[in-house]
Amino acid sequence: MKKQHKVFKLQGKVQHYAWGGASYIPQLLHLDNPDNKPFAEYWMGAHDNAPAQLVDEDGSVLSLNEYIREHPQESLGTYTTGRFGRLPYLLKILDVKDMLSIQVHPTKRNAELEFAAENKKGVALNASNRNYKDDNHKPELMLALSEFYLLHGFKPEEELLEVLRSVPELAFLSPVFERKGYQEIYRTVMEMPQAEVNRLLQPLVDRIVPAYQAGQLNKEEEDFWAARAAVTYDDGGKIDRGIFSIYFFNLLNLHPGEAIFQDAGLPHAYLEGQNVEIMANSDNVLRGGLTPKHVDVPELLKHVRFEATHPRIIMEDSGPGRIAVYHTPAPDFELSKLSLLQGESLTIRAHSVEIFIVLEGKIGVIEPGVAPYGRKRGEAFVAFHQAKFEVKAQEDAVVYRAAVPAGAL
Ligand SMILES: [Zn+2]
Numbered sequence: 129m130k131k132q133h134k135v136f137k138l139q140g141k142v143q144h145y146a147w148g149g150a151s152y153i154p155q156l157l158h159l160d161n162p163d164n165k166p167f168a169e170y171w172m173g174a175h176d177n178a179p180a181q182l183v184d185e186d187g188s189v190l191s192l193n194e195y196i197r198e199h200p201q202e203s204l205g206t207y208t209t210g211r212f213g214r215l216p217y218l219l220k221i222l223d224v225k226d227m228l229s230i231q232v233h234p235t236k237r238n239a240e241l242e243f244a245a246e247n248k249k250g251v252a253l254n255a256s257n258r259n260y261k262d263d264n265h266k267p268e269l270m271l272a273l274s275e276f277y278l279l280h281g282f283k284p285e286e287e288l289l290e291v292l293r294s295v296p297e298l299a300f301l302s303p304v305f306e307r308k309g310y311q312e313i314y315r316t317v318m319e320m321p322q323a324e325v326n327r328l329l330q331p332l333v334d335r336i337v338p339a340y341q342a343g344q345l346n347k348e349e350e351d352f353w354a355a356r357a358a359v360t361y362d363d364g365g366k367i368d369r370g371i372f373s374i375y376f377f378n379l380l381n382l383h384p385g386e387a388i389f390q391d392a393g394l395p396h397a398y399l400e401g402q403n404v405e406i407m408a409n410s411d412n413v414l415r416g417g418l419t420p421k422h423v424d425v426p427e428l429l430k431h432v433r434f435e436a437t438h439p440r441i442i443m444e445d446s447g448p449g450r451i452a453v454y455h456t457p458a459p460d461f462e463l464s465k466l467s468l469l470q471g472e473s474l475t476i477r478a479h480s481v482e483i484f485i486v487l488e489g490k491i492g493v494i495e496p497g498v499a500p501y502g503r504k505r506g507e508a509f510v511a512f513h514q515a516k517f518e519v520k521a522q523e524d525a526v527v528y529r530a531a532v533p534a535g536a537l
Pocket of ligand 1: 231268
């Protein structure tokens with residue numbers, strides 16, 4: 129790699145998880161998908177399992193994680209090197225066709241303690257019963273690119289009581305909730321023997337699945353997703369207990385351009401749609417159902433925050449200029465949106481490592497001393513610490529930018 133420039137084309141990595149759609153990401157990346165493979169996620173980051181590739185002027189490539197390891201100061205800058213020692217975030221595009229598992233992420237402090245404890249116990253990093261893959265927290269911001277459905281934290285009390293009273297199969301939980309609150313109803317359904325889960329949920333499944341299959345339910349109601357979960361996770365008579373949670377949690381429909389933040393302890397599940405997601409660089413996930421994978425209930429219960437969530441939709445903060453920021457409290461990342469009309473240009477200074485992806489239109493990237501090049505929809509680039517360059521819209525363009533929050537620098 130030549131040292132004189134600091135902005136490189138970047139090629140991410142596709143993850144073909146089974147829940148992904150077969151067309152959105154291939155179209156975005158201008159790829160054919162003749163075998164109809166699922167394209168679930170497109171990763172732009174330096175995660176060792178799927179690092180993005182830098183592409184130099186002469187076409188040579190190098191992994192982003194290797195480059196950062198070899199040149200931490202030049203790529204990250206002093207602050208980010210000192211505080212994080214690596215690229216602190218991972219930027220992704222997701223296409224959710226089938227719902228994902230319900231999950232919760234630990235706090236930074238708990239992740240450090242639990243990761244060390246599992247190491248001490250000698251549980252292999254890749255063991256199926258390993259809960260903590262690293263010592264980091266995993267706050268997440270997601271920005272809807274389409275109509276997007278998700279579960280997000282416990283419903284406020286009144287709303288949850290109304291649901292428990294109106295769904296006959298869940299009525300037994302309303303006195304439990306009234307007396308003992310969120311923790312007790314959640315513990316009740318998560319620790320219940322499977323035979324009991326089946327006995328309680330079978331009548332619900334028998335009632336809603338035919339309506340779902342006849343197209344009589346809509347995506348604004350919990351019954352729709354509960355029925356879809358029953359069909360998706362039909363595991364030979366074992367009904368997935370995550371179906372209870374679909375009624376406990378806020379069911380949200382985000383419209384394109386709306387974002388939401390998920391901090392440690394907040395249970396959530398993505399149900400359907402496309403989004404841009406940015407998160408701290410971690411793989412620590414505790415699952416709570418809607419999955420064929422093992423659910424470690426005692427571990428899960430340790431990390432769930434048992435409280436009402438009043439969802440806060442984050443709209444872009446359209447400050448001066450053409451850069452709008454989606455603010456969160458996370459110190460690890462900041463997502464912003466650059467909107468440029470054809471012919472407009474913008475000078476960018478990178479204070480630490482920044483990753484960009486064009487979602488609409490086409491831009492030119494102009495860095496002194498380097499031949500300018502174009503980036504169109506689906507194409508990414510990375511700018512390292514102290515890069516100074518210009519982007520110029522060759523067509524009306526929308527570009528998403530991942531950075532380390534300026535307040536922290
Ligand atoms: Zn998550």
